[in-house]
Amino acid sequence: METQSINKTANASLVGIGWMIFYSALISGMHVSIRYVADSGLHPFEIAFFRNLFALIAVVPWFIKYGLTPLKTKKLGWLVTRGAVNTLCMLSFFMAISIIPLAEVTALSFTAPIFATMLAIPIFGEKVGIRRWGAILLGLGGVMIILRPGFQVVGYGQWLVLFSAVGWAVCLIIIKNLGKTETAVTITTYMSLVMAPLTLIPALFYWQWPTWEQLVVLAGLGILGGCGQMAMAQSLRLADTHVVTPFDYTRLIFVSILGYLLFEQIPDRYVWIGGTLIFISVAFIAYREQIKRSAQTT
Secondary structure, three states: OHHHHHHHHHHHHHHHHHHHHHHHHHHHHHHHHHHHHHHOOOOHHHHHHHHHHHHHHHOHHHHHHHOOHHHOOOOHHHHHHHHHHHHHHHHHHHHHHHHOOHHHHHHHHOOHHHHHHHHHHHHHOOOOOHHHHHHHHHHHHHHHHHHOEOOEOOOHHHHHHHHHHHHHHHHHHHHHHHOOOOOHHHHHHHHHHHHHHHHHHHHHOOOOOOOHHHHHHHHHHHHHHHHHHHHHHHHHHHOOHHHHHHHHHHHHHHHHHHHHHHHOOOOOHHHHHHHHHHHHHHHHHHHHHHHHHHHHHO
């Protein structure tokens, strides 16, 4: 009986890993689509609006199934705040994708969980041991390797990615708080409802009607993003975070391949070395979080 339970857990973990790799492939495809549409002349702010518009359409089935239940909440302020912060992150990230190599954007974006761990210290009074501090420093060292300040100019695009990563870290903290009382459906629904109109405002300053080809790609990236979020949720449902998190690193591989094939972008060794260090840091932090949760439940 115990052997069957172990085998069942192992199989669920393997399926969860598969879903995480699938998520990485879908999100990589979305990022490539963003770069493609941006290169065709559409402003990143407008691309962000259409991304959220198609995401808004995707939540319609939930209202059909649950009625107005997803809108019932006692934390409207925090839900709106999360959507507003996420809007700034998305605008910054989409702008960064349009101006610097995709692999570099991806490697730097891995830092969000590192910043979230750092923010949890003053916000939640969370105690971080020497091991996790070591992982944090390792991740920040990876950032320094990619940016190489003093040896090259740290550009606008790189700062935008780091800004978005810090913003996403704030969102992770907010979601952690919201998750105590709100369902995933409510959190996701409000994200779409808040972000669609907020991203429309800056998009209007750069508005141009997309061509049919651009509209198809915009719809495609919206679908890729939505399916990617569901794939990640499925991955985390089937397996522990520390098991599947390391396989998100495949996103850097997928993006590098697609960036080379479509845009002739070749990541330098600093992106690979720094990105690897950042991801080792994130994977270790996830592992230590799992140990901490296990200790609290026993």
